[in-house]
Amino acid sequence: MTEYFLQAFIYLTAAVIAVPLANKLGLGSILGYLIAGVVIGPIIGLVGSETNTIQHFAEFGVVMMLFLVGLELEPKMLWAMRNRLLGLGGLQVVGTILAVMACATYAGYGLSTALTIGLIFSLSSTAIVLQTLSEKRLNKTHAGKNAFSVLLFQDIAVIPMLAFIPLLALPELVEKAQAAVSSMSEQHEQLSLVASLPGWAYAIVLVLAIGAVVLGGHYLSRPLFRMVADSGVREISTAAALMLVIGIAALMSLVGISPALGTFLAGVVLANSEFKHELESNIGPFKGLLLGLFFITVGAGIDFSVLFADFSEIILMTSGVMLIKGIVLYLLALIFRIKGSDRWLFALSLAQAGEFGFVLLSFSVQQHVLPAELAQTLSIVVALSMFLTPGLFILFEKVIFPRFQKKTNQRAQxxxxxxxxxxxxxxxxxxxxxxxxxxxxxxxxxxxxxxxxxxxxxxxxxxxxxxxxxxxxxxxxxxxxxxxxxxxxxxxxxxxxxxxxxxxxxxxxxxxxxxxxxxxxxxxxxxxxxxxxxxxxTHHSALEVGAASLRLLGYSDDFVSKRKSTYKRVEKEASKRLYAQWLTESEGERFSNDFLNLFMRYEERLKQAMAEDFEVQTANEAYKSETESTSSSEYNKHNK
Structure with a gap:
């Protein structure tokens, strides 16, 4: 037990230190997890042989991720994006697969291996790209919107890829694996519901399993979650969400289907459910932690001896992959009429391999499609391309965008x-x-x-x-x-x-x-x-939103109007005093502790003013009510 505690502490400590630092440097959380794994694995050697075992457990984070991806795929949204989603995203995936596959075949790899490598490198990093576009406020640009469409298609494409990769298994790798782990294979057969069934019966079981997921998700999930919500017990709500995902994953495994495929399908079925956001909030933290653990194990499992032994080859492969993807993306940008600097932003932002590449690599090794040695080399290529992504954004910002801006502004005033x-x-x-x-x-x-x-x-x-x-x-x-x-x-x-x-x-x-x-x-x-x-x-619009919020909470228009007046009065007084304090401070000490203390005092003054107004208003309303009651009594007495 002590050993498990120590290992958990090491992994969590590495993540807590590395991920915030990586985010601060603009590298993104995925790279932070990879760096954490590299540090505690190959560099320091705090973790070792248990990494592969933990990785199998952490892969359940991928299952949860695909469930959440399915939840986001509302039919109306997909229909509205159909042109860019299927056209731009579909052509990018197919074009990249064919280009990489051709290069891999030329390099001497077999057809199955070359196709698998193409599938792996056709994907880009959703986490890094979306986070960077958002941080740099580029997500609303034409390039940003098109990049999102491509990333969304790639996330969806992972599902058929996971279903297709087992069909590419190499006989020699299968025989080798069966010879090494025959006893384990027997155990797996005992956990399968379809191992001894004929083909027609297997097909019926698959249809029944998928039908159970669809019908159960549509008809049974709502009363279940409604009952859980009525109980008011938060942890039971979380338990129900985990039960749903784990149960579907287990069912898919028993009938020989990828668990990720089943949970993705369930997510799509529940995309329009009123419990969608509750499911997201319950599953999200587990998905984040398990995915983070998965990427740490990927980093910890990188063999630097492979990198140093084939350094020039790996650098060449990394450059080649990014160049091929960049060319495919640039050509698609021309076809779909993405203009100016947006064309370059679109091509550069998606030129890297992605986090799903690690998932497909791990899955390919498990399904005996790729040898472990090649997968190790390819994982280094994927990681290096992700490490280089911030540099591509810097290239765009510092070199490419200023040139296009200069061209745009060259016209005479x-x-x-x-x-x-x-x-x-x-x-x-x-x-x-x-x-x-x-x-x-x-x-x-x-x-x-x-x-x-x-x-x-x-x-x-x-x-x-x-x-x-x-x-x-x-x-x-x-x-x-x-x-x-x-x-x-x-x-x-x-x-x-x-x-x-x-x-x-x-x-x-x-x-x-x-x-x-x-x-x-x-x-x-x-x-x-x-x-x-x-x-x-934003001052006035924010104040109006605050006032509207008070009205929706049941406060009267008169109450809200007076609170707005009090807020404006205190804010006006505070602004004058804060500006005077700001002027007295030197350039290097502005917003000093004295300024912040004065600001906090006015925050207290605002609360005090609101409380005083409330007391006055309550007293006035009581006096008014008492006066009206007295007048009414005198009127009734007079009439009698």
Whole structure:
């Protein structure tokens, strides 16, 4: 028992240290787990022979992952994405398989082995790509949306791959495995319901098993989870979710089907269930831990002697895989008319192998499709390609994107043929609202934006805007800044907005300046630079959401209105004091402990003000009720 505790402590400690560090460096959690495994395995040697045994247990995390993937696949969403999902995603998988398979065959591998290698390398890292796109705010771009479609198709494609790989088993590997573990094979036969059945009976059992999953998931799961939910016992809800996944996996194993296939199918059946989110929240932590454990065991099982012995070959294979995938993706981007920098982002972001590659490698060895030595080499290639992914994003950000941005902005700035009493710099979401309100009230505006595409988009809806950099004095002069009464700064760059406000304040001291702030710190900088009015981009909308939340919780409109007024009053007072404190601090000490303490005092002041208002309002309502009651009694007495 002590040995198990120590091993668990080692694995958990490695994960707790490595994963946060990897996330902080932009490498992603998957690479963090792999690094943790490499450190405690080949480098330090804290874990050893038990790694393979633990990996078999941890592979259940893959089963849970595919169940959760199935839960996300609502039919309406899949239908809406059908063109990109089947067209772009399907062609990427098929194209990559054929290209890699051709190279592997040329290198001397057999047809079955080459096809398996193609299947493994056709997949990309869903975890790394989606996380990086989200962190860099690229997930809403054209490239980001198309990358998501491809990744989703790849996740779905894992299911038929798991079902197909056993058909590629090599006879020599099967014979070798049977000779080595004949006793274990006999034990497995005893746990199978279909081992001795004829072909027609086996087919009937498969249909019945899949039908049981579909019908049971649709008709029996709802009353089961409703009964569990009515009990109000949280741990029973978690137990029921685990029971469902484990039971389906066990049933699929007994009838000779991949457990992952069965749980994926169950997830799709339950995708429209009202208990979908409850299942996700219950299964999610177990999936995350087991998958993390699986990737740690993958890292711990990497044999560095293989890397050093065949270093040039592995580097060549890694480069070749990423180049092949990049070319396939780039050609598909051309076919599907993904333009400009989005084309390169799409190709580079998906050029690596993925975490499912480790799953398919492990499964291929178990099913006697790949020899263990080759699988070890391929796992290093998969890991290296994932390690190189952050570098591809840096290449895009630092080299490729600036070039396309420069080309986009090479057109000459527009000739401004009118002047207005208000100049607006920036016509994004924030600037559009300001501009619409002003022009709807007959106020003449001159709108400037440094993004040509944004100006062209705005013109399509009959809103006049001019392309040009508002931070350039010459353009401001052309825009009639000397005759303007008000300047609205709504550009989306913090440093540029502060510099622009500072220039306007010193050059045109009589000009009123209103500026959009991203947060409190940015607002302080804008005030210091000379802005007359500074508004946070989310302050008012967030306050309205808070007020709407109070109404939905049952509070009256009068109650909510007074609480909003109290919040605004305290916030206004706090903003003045916090800004004064901020000004007294040196540049290197801003947001010091004194500032934070003052902020916390105003948080307490806000609670106190709300409590005082509540007492006053309660007293007023009681007095009003008592007065109305007295008046009513006197009226009744008079009538008698």
């Amino acid at each position: 527009d000739n401004i043929d009118e002047v207005g009493c208000v100049v607006i710099a920036g016509i994004g979401r924030f600037g559009q609202v300001v501009n619409r309100l002003l022009i709807s009230n007959g106020i003449k505006t001159v709108v400037l934006d440094h993004q040509a595409s944004q100006v062209d988009s705005i013109r399509k809806i009959n809103t006049k805007a001019y392309y040009g950099d508002a931070t350039r004095p010459a353009l401001l002069t052309t825009a009639g800044i000397a005759q303007a009464s008000l300047f609205v700064v709504a550009i989306d760059n913090r440093e540029s907005s502060v510099a622009l406000v500072k220039y306007l304040h010193h050059t045109y001291p009589k000009l009123n300046i209103v500026a959009r702030a991203f947060d409190r710190g940015h607002g302080h900088l804008l005030k210091e630079a000379g802005a007359d009015i500074v508004e946070s981009e």
